[in-house]
Amino acid sequence: MSTPEYELWADLDVRRPDDVRMISGRRVPLSWQMEKHAGHVDRLMNSTLPANFPDPVERGGAGDVLAVLALSESIRRDLTARRAGDIREAVRLGATWSEVAAAIDITPDEARAILRDWTERLHGLHQIDAEAGEVQRLGVEEDRHAAVLALIELADDQRTETGRHD
Known part of the structure; x- marks a missing residue:
């Protein structure tokens, strides 16, 4: 239709x-x-x-x-x-950094850098809104930012505790 x-x-x-x-x-x-x-x-x-x-x-x-x-x-x-959101989802759902890196033909550290840059930019947008006293419209709040940073800290072949691997 x-x-x-x-x-x-x-x-x-x-x-x-x-x-x-x-x-x-x-x-x-x-x-x-x-x-x-x-x-x-x-x-x-x-x-x-x-x-x-x-x-x-x-x-x-x-x-x-x-x-x-x-x-x-x-x-x-x-x-x-x-790309960065897809990387986050892959790791969150149980893919390892090595698997993510292989999927996009880069190193695990390069994949982490993509995700780190993305989350820092989004977190920065949230902080600008918060400092202006505005209701958050853009960016990533503190708890979500911390969760992404925790994903970045996983070892190359480590899976998330709750993630599943399909």
């Missing part, structure tokens, strides 16, 4: 990563971006078919290539923005 938001997205010509912005107050889901990306790639692949190809196909052009480039960049940015 199609939603009005999805229809807006489906009709949008993407030529720059910033064309992928919020629709109705929420970020365009990665699945929608990837679906649109695949459609452009399919049309570009059709352009390689012989001119006398028996079935009618929609062939891609420059607009499709530009959309592929812009969507690829938007998807990359979204995945990069999620």
